[in-house]
Amino acid sequence: xxxxxxxxxxxxxxxxxxxxxxxxIVLFFLLWxxxxxxxxxxxxxxxxxLCAKDGGVKVxxxxxxxxxxxxxxxxxxxxxxxxxxxxxxxxxxxxxxGYFYHREMPIIVRYQHQVIRRLDWKLLGETISYGxxxxxxxxxxxxxxxxxxxxxxxxxxxxFKNFFLPxx
Numbered sequence: 276x277x278x279x280x281x282x283x284x285x286x287x288x289x290x291x292x293x294x295x296x297x298x299x300i301v302l303f304f305l306l307w308x309x310x311x312x313x314x315x316x317x318x319x320x321x322x323x324x325l326c327a328k329d330g331g332v333k334v335x336x337x338x339x340x341x342x343x344x345x346x347x348x349x350x351x352x353x354x355x356x357x358x359x360x361x362x363x364x365x366x367x368x369x370x371x372x373g374y375f376y377h378r379e380m381p382i383i384v385r386y387q388h389q390v391i392r393r394l395d396w397k398l399l400g401e402t403i404s405y406g407x408x409x410x411x412x413x414x415x416x417x418x419x420x421x422x423x424x425x426x427x428x429x430x431x432x433x434x435f436k437n438f439f440l441p442x443x
Contacts, residue, residue: 284303307413319421321407322407322422326423330424333401335397337399339441342441342442345439371388371431372387373385374387381410382408382409383405385404386405386406399438400434402431402434406421406423
């Protein structure tokens with residue numbers, strides 16, 4: 276539907292001799308692309324600012340484990356992501372939360388993953404990242420997204436690699 280509208284407007288733009296219609300079509304395209312582009316730029320700027328304040332991996336205390344507790348990629352063997360708060364076994368709690376800063380397009384979300392020791396409820400490490408989703412002009416394409424820091428640097432796996440260390 277949107278593609279048909281674009282094709283019709285481009286055809287009209289090149290076939291008409293009326294300058295008012297040409298200006299209206301050009302103005303429509305500028306607004307259709309320009310407003311979402313500006314909103315995405317503003318949202319990406321906010322994501323970068325929030326990320327600079329508190330984003331990244333923070334390890335407050337490391338835990339050493341035997342080498343048998345790690346798989347071939349250096350990840351703890353007892354981590355089971357589908358098990359929620361019991362993903363790290365009985366000794367630790369894995370907590371994952373998302374907070375919406377902006378629920379309308381573009382969406383801005385704060386992601387936080389934490390590891391808490393069950394014995395004394397001490398926060399041992401956390402990772403915080405921010406992301407923007409959507410905000411693109413209406414069209415047949417997939418919505419864009421932006422994350423800070425990049426998801427591979429701020430995921431729970433990155434936290435575990437810095438938090439759980441093998442005994443040497």
